Amino acid sequence: MPLSFPVRTNSQRTTSTRTISTTSKKGTTMSSTRSSRGRARAGVLASIALGSVLLSGCTAANADAASYTYEPGEETVELEFWTAAVEDVNQELVDMFNETRGEELNIHVTANYQGDYVETEQKVNAAALADTLPNMFVDEVGMTDRFARATTTLNLEPYMAAVEMDDADFQMGETDNLYVDGDMYAFPHMRSVPVMYVNQDMMRELGLKETGPETFDEFEEYLEAAHDYVGGPAMIFCDYDFWVMEALFYSYGGTAVLNDDETASMYDTEGAIKTIEWIADLEDRDLIKVTGAADVSAFFAAAGSADTAFTFLSSGGIQSILGLAAGNGVDVGVSLIPAGENGQRGVSVGGSNIYLANTGTDQEKAAAFEFMKWTSDTERAAYSSSRTGYLPVRLSALETDVIQDLMETTPGYAVAAEQITYGKPRPATKAYSELEDLMTERIHAIYFDDLDASEAMPALAEEVNEVLNR
Amino acid sequence: MTTTIAPPAPPASAKNSRQSGDGNSPPSPPTLRGVTPRVGATLWKVVRVIARIVISLALVLVFAGPFYWMVLTAFQTASEALSIPPQFWVDSLRWDNFVAAFDRVNFGHFALNSAIVTGGTLLGQFLIIVPAAYAFARFQFKGRDVLFGVVLATMMIPGQLIFLPVFAMYAKMGLLNTHLSLILPFIASGFGIFLLRQTFMRVPDSLIEAARLDHASEFTIIRRIMLPLAKPTIVTIGLITFIGTWNNYFFPLVWTTTDAVRTLPVAIPRLEALDEIAPTIVMAGNMLLVVPILIVFLLARRHIISAFTYTGVK
Numbered sequence: 001m002p003l004s005f006p007v008r009t010n011s012q013r014t015t016s017t018r019t020i021s022t023t024s025k026k027g028t029t030m031s032s033t034r035s036s037r038g039r040a041r042a043g044v045l046a047s048i049a050l051g052s053v054l055l056s057g058c059t060a061a062n063a064d065a066a067s068y069t070y071e072p073g074e075e076t077v078e079l080e081f082w083t084a085a086v087e088d089v090n091q092e093l094v095d096m097f098n099e100t101r102g103e104e105l106n107i108h109v110t111a112n113y114q115g116d117y118v119e120t121e122q123k124v125n126a127a128a129l130a131d132t133l134p135n136m137f138v139d140e141v142g143m144t145d146r147f148a149r150a151t152t153t154l155n156l157e158p159y160m161a162a163v164e165m166d167d168a169d170f171q172m173g174e175t176d177n178l179y180v181d182g183d184m185y186a187f188p189h190m191r192s193v194p195v196m197y198v199n200q201d202m203m204r205e206l207g208l209k210e211t212g213p214e215t216f217d218e219f220e221e222y223l224e225a226a227h228d229y230v231g232g233p234a235m236i237f238c239d240y241d242f243w244v245m246e247a248l249f250y251s252y253g254g255t256a257v258l259n260d261d262e263t264a265s266m267y268d269t270e271g272a273i274k275t276i277e278w279i280a281d282l283e284d285r286d287l288i289k290v291t292g293a294a295d296v297s298a299f300f301a302a303a304g305s306a307d308t309a310f311t312f313l314s315s316g317g318i319q320s321i322l323g324l325a326a327g328n329g330v331d332v333g334v335s336l337i338p339a340g341e342n343g344q345r346g347v348s349v350g351g352s353n354i355y356l357a358n359t360g361t362d363q364e365k366a367a368a369f370e371f372m373k374w375t376s377d378t379e380r381a382a383y384s385s386s387r388t389g390y391l392p393v394r395l396s397a398l399e400t401d402v403i404q405d406l407m408e409t410t411p412g413y414a415v416a417a418e419q420i421t422y423g424k425p426r427p428a429t430k431a432y433s434e435l436e437d438l439m440t441e442r443i444h445a446i447y448f449d450d451l452d453a454s455e456a457m458p459a460l461a462e463e464v465n466e467v468l469n470r
Numbered sequence: 471m472t473t474t475i476a477p478p479a480p481p482a483s484a485k486n487s488r489q490s491g492d493g494n495s496p497p498s499p500p501t502l503r504g505v506t507p508r509v510g511a512t513l514w515k516v517v518r519v520i521a522r523i524v525i526s527l528a529l530v531l532v533f534a535g536p537f538y539w540m541v542l543t544a545f546q547t548a549s550e551a552l553s554i555p556p557q558f559w560v561d562s563l564r565w566d567n568f569v570a571a572f573d574r575v576n577f578g579h580f581a582l583n584s585a586i587v588t589g590g591t592l593l594g595q596f597l598i599i600v601p602a603a604y605a606f607a608r609f610q611f612k613g614r615d616v617l618f619g620v621v622l623a624t625m626m627i628p629g630q631l632i633f634l635p636v637f638a639m640y641a642k643m644g645l646l647n648t649h650l651s652l653i654l655p656f657i658a659s660g661f662g663i664f665l666l667r668q669t670f671m672r673v674p675d676s677l678i679e680a681a682r683l684d685h686a687s688e689f690t691i692i693r694r695i696m697l698p699l700a701k702p703t704i705v706t707i708g709l710i711t712f713i714g715t716w717n718n719y720f721f722p723l724v725w726t727t728t729d730a731v732r733t734l735p736v737a738i739p740r741l742e743a744l745d746e747i748a749p750t751i752v753m754a755g756n757m758l759l760v761v762p763i764l765i766v767f768l769l770a771r772r773h774i775i776s777a778f779t780y781t782g783v784k
Contacts, residue, residue, distance in 0.1 A: 080727075082727070087740060110728075112727055112728045112729065113729070113740065114727070115723060115739075119723065122724070123724065123727065126633075126634055126637050126638075126724065127727070129634065129637075129638055130637055130638040130640075130641035130642075131641065132641045132646065132727070134727070297552070297749055300552060301551075301552030301553065304549075304552070305553075324548065324549070324552065327548070327549045328549060
């Protein structure tokens with residue numbers, strides 16, 4: 001299936017006043033003293049002074065460019081790289097770098113795993129306070145803004161400009177989470193989106209489309225048929241990771257969780273309320289079973305079970321879920337999350353970015369950028385994707401043999417690549433981790449305590465607003 | 471028919487009068503559903519025994535159930551562990567889950583770190599809390615009660631409150647990623663000092679005075695009198711420290727940035743990160759984590775019971 005991705009060029013980016021200063025730029029000024037011996041002499045001196053200023057300006061510009069460019073020295077530059085998630089693949093990338101490009105450039109990278117995204121964020125913040133930051137680190141996509149504003153990470157634009165690197169190839173779906181005030185502060189590392197896993201055996205048995213429903217109206221009809229077929233709910237809905245809910249708010253309700261500038265909740269809107277009412281109604285009618293994080297094992301178990309019709313889950317789980325289903329002798333496929341009543345679709349783009357930390361000498365920073373550049377190139381993007389199930393982070397990676405073969409053997413990858421074209425940015429506010437817990441708890445209360453969503457959601461909106469404006 | 475419930479144990483006089491069968495006594499009033507008091511007492515006893523068994527079984531289920539589930543999952547295949555309905559037994563033991571747990575993380579390295587940190591903490595604690603508890607229990611000095619209050623207050627400060635300043639301090643001192651960084655904060659256990667002080671205070675003054683008359687030094691008194699008498703308490707503190715340190719997840723996670731000194735509890739969740747839908751290997755790793763605790767508990771069980779029933783010098 002041919003895929004088209006909207007490509008944003010540098011000139012299309014939002015240009016706003018820079019509010020973050022991460023790298024000091026050296027400038028040189030020279031003053032001359034006007035002599036009283038005569039205008040001619042003064043003119044000569046002025047000319048010399050002007051020339052000196054111009055020359056020193058050029059020298060400063062060159063010095064700036066040089067400070068963003070890596071030049072191998074006599075000694076090996078040792079870099080520390082903190083990783084989160086897919087530890088084994090990150091370690092493989094580091095080993096490959098050290099054996100190839102790193103050896104050429106006299107750079108050696110040591111990878112150290114720090115835990116999940118939230119744990120890594122806490123450790124990065126602690127390290128920033130204690131002045132023990134690693135040279136680069138991996139963390140969740142939604143953290144770019146908060147790291148940049150805390151000056152924990154560096155603006156990548158000068159480094160990219162120094163090597164004339166273009167970011168157009170990174171425009172794989174939504175990429176707002178890479179930029180702060182129009183400048184690039186992170187490279188994409190792994191990308192995933194929620195998709196719908198469909199029990200194709202059951203669909204065939206029921207005489208339905210084996211790719212599953214395309215709209216939420218169809219989805220409901222399919223759930224009813226599946227309910228009659230298995231004699232109970234044929235889907236477990238688990239929002240242990242809140243981004244699945246974000247996808248449903250976008251796709252079913254046509255709304256985001258927060259407003260554009262992330263100063264207020266959208267939970268008091270009609271779209272948000274009807275989304276929750278719809279899920280609660282499905283549960284009341286025994287068409288789905290809603291579970292929380294405590295039942296995540298049961299949720300995963302059900303994803304590959306013969307009695308499960310649909311599962312909303314990360315595209316990063318393609319290999320695991322299809323493998324689990326195959327082990328159970330069930331044919332499971334991957335489809336887009338259904339479209340809403342106006343045909344709207346939307347999913348939050350998840351995964352991780354790689355950040356350049358604000359630490360070390362200019363040479364270490366430039367060396368770290370070399371590693372980031374290498375890790376994010378087309379070949380490595382394809383490799384990481386094939387090893388994990390995450391989507392490649394470069395458009396050019398889609399054309400590689402590795403990804404083409406992958407899409408041929410596992411068509412679900414192509415669906416995930418199509419799903420990311422409907423990508424939306426995850427909320428970037430630093431309060432979002434706290435808000436996710438709050439929102440999950442309150443929304444679960446609506447399902448499990450049979451609360452009225454039209455009252456509970458505006459109340460939740462007020463709670464969210466309080467946190468946002470704290 | 472009356473509907474009064476018979477008392478569990480009828481008065482002896484009533485029993486005797488019924489047993490005498492003299493014919494003059496009025497017949498015993500019929501009890502609930504015609505059950506005689508004697509049978510009622512027996513029934514009551516049976517009900518109590520059954521209730522005790524049911525409650526015990528429920529408690530066993532609550533406490534041992536998760537443990538059984540962990541053992542079961544550790545020996546299952548992924549599809550068995552994730553099957554619906556769940557399987558409560560295994561057809562064949564899958565030892566390869568343990569091999570995978572060993573292979574996927576450097577298990578031996580993390581286990582050695584756990585042993586060093588736990589052993590170091592136990593040793594350090596012993597060296598700190600015994601003299602501290604002895605001083606608080608047997609000496610009168612200015613500010614003693616205030617200092618003891620400070621010791622107790624340390625038990626009320628959540629670790630999450632101090633981890634950041636301690637991390638920054640370690641960074642300044644160059645102690646990050648050292649075993650010492652995971653041992654030092656835990657050797658002055660407020661709980662240990664408190665528990666041992668209470669035990670030392672129960673030792674009769676006459677014993678100490680007799681030892682002093684024999685020119686015993688304070689060190690000798692601690693070694694020859696206090697420690698033998700406080701053995702159950704020391705074993706209990708040791709066990710609590712062992713479990714707490716061996717299982718500690720938070721501090722080894724936040725105070726380390728490399729694998730050099732990380733311990734097993736930090737390593738086990740990485741099995742899940744490597745394959746989030748295969749709980750079998752994670753559970754195998756958890757079993758390996760728990761086995762040393764079980765062994766130590768079984769060895770120390772007798773002393774723990776003594777510690778909490780200890781009443782003085784026998």
